[in-house]
Amino acid sequence: MVLRVIVLDxxxxxxxFLRQDFNHAKxxxxxxxxxxxxMLLTDExxxxxLSVLNRKESMEFxxxxxxxxxxxxxxxxxxxxxxxxxxxxxxxxAQNTRLSLADVSVVHACKRTxxxxxxxxxxxLKAIGN
Amino acid sequence: MSRLVNLSDAVYEELTxxxxxxxxxxxxxxxxxxxxSQKHGAKTDNWDSLIAWLRERDRNFKGKREKIDxxxxxxxxxxxxx
Numbered sequence: 001m002v003l004r005v006i007v008l009d010x011x012x013x014x015x016x017f018l019r020q021d022f023n024h025a026k027x028x029x030x031x032x033x034x035x036x037x038x039m040l041l042t043d044e045x046x047x048x049x050l051s052v053l054n055r056k057e058s059m060e061f062x063x064x065x066x067x068x069x070x071x072x073x074x075x076x077x078x079x080x081x082x083x084x085x086x087x088x089x090x091x092x093x094a095q096n097t098r099l100s101l102a103d104v105s106v107v108h109a110c111k112r113t114x115x116x117x118x119x120x121x122x123x124x125l126k127a128i129g130n
Numbered sequence: 131m132s133r134l135v136n137l138s139d140a141v142y143e144e145l146t147x148x149x150x151x152x153x154x155x156x157x158x159x160x161x162x163x164x165x166x167s168q169k170h171g172a173k174t175d176n177w178d179s180l181i182a183w184l185r186e187r188d189r190n191f192k193g194k195r196e197k198i199d200x201x202x203x204x205x206x207x208x209x210x211x212x
Contacts, residue, residue, distance in 0.1 A: 020190050022197040028184065035177045068180045 007040045007109045010048040017049075017065050018056055020085060022036035023120050028117075030118060040079045041069070042109055044102040052073050078109060 015063035016031055046069075053062040068077060091126065092104045099107070103124045110117050110128045115130050146195075 016184065018196075019184075019191045020193050020196045023190075024195075028181070028188075031177065032181060035181065064183075068183060072180065073175060074177060104172050 004103050005038050005113065005115040006034055006042060007042075007106055007113070007115045007117045008045060009106050009117055009121060009124060009125070010045045010052065011120040012118040013045070013049040013069075014052050014056075015120055017053055017061075020056075023094060027120075031033075034118065037074070040078055040109055040113065040115060041075060042102075042105040044105040048102045059068060071093065084108070098129065099123055099127060103127075 001008070009068055010055060012027055015021045015027035025084070041068050046066075050062050053065055070077065072096060088101065088104050091108060092099070092101050094103065103121060104127075106117055106119065106124060106126045109115065117125065
C-alpha cells in the first residue's frame with residue numbers, strides 16, 4: 001500500500017521559494033508532482049526556512065511565504081513537544097554523521113509517521129533511507 | 131529526492147481504520163502520532179495557488195542562479211549574502 005504524506009525539509013523549501021537558487025526549477029517540478037499530497041512541517045524546519053528567506057530575500061517576502069505555506073489545509077505544522085525535543089536531541093547526539101538538529105527533526109518525523117521527505121540534503125535522505 | 135513509502139498491509143489497515151473512525155485525513159491521523167501538530171487557518175485545500183504565486187515571481191526573474199550547499203544550512207548562518 002502506498003501512502004502519500006510528505007515531510008518538508010528546509011533545503012527543499014528554500015530552493016522552492018528562492019528563484020535564484022540553482023535547484024529552484026527542480027524544486028518547482030517536485031512540488032507540482034506532489035501538489036495533491038498532504039505535507040508535514042516541523043517547527044524547527046519552519047524557523048530555519050524563514051530565517052534563510054529573510055536573509056536572502058526580505059521580511060516582506062518571508063511574511064508572504066509564511067502565510068502561503070500555513071494557509072493550506074494540506075499542510076500540518078508539527079510543534080515538537082518537550083519529550084520529542086529530548087528524543088531528537090538524543091538522536092542528534094547519537095548520530096555519526098553531520099546532520100543538524102533541524103535535519104534530525106525531519107528524520108524523526110519521517111520515521112515516526114512512516115512518511116517520505118522532500119529534501120536536497122543527501123545526508124538527510126540517506127538517514128531516512130530515501 | 132522523494133519517495134513514497136510502502137507500508138505493510140497491517141499498518142495501512144490500522145491507519146485506514148483510524149481515518150474512517152475519526153472522519154479525518156491520513157495526515158491528520160498521522161499527525162496525532164506527533165502530539166504537537168496542528169493545522170493553521172486553512173484557506174486553501176491544494177498547492178495550486180502557491181505554485182501560481184511562485185510561477186508569477188519566476189516570470190520576471192533575470193538574476194543569476196546561485197549554487198548553495200544544502201548540507202550546510204543552519205539558520206542561514208552558512209548562506210552569506212552580499
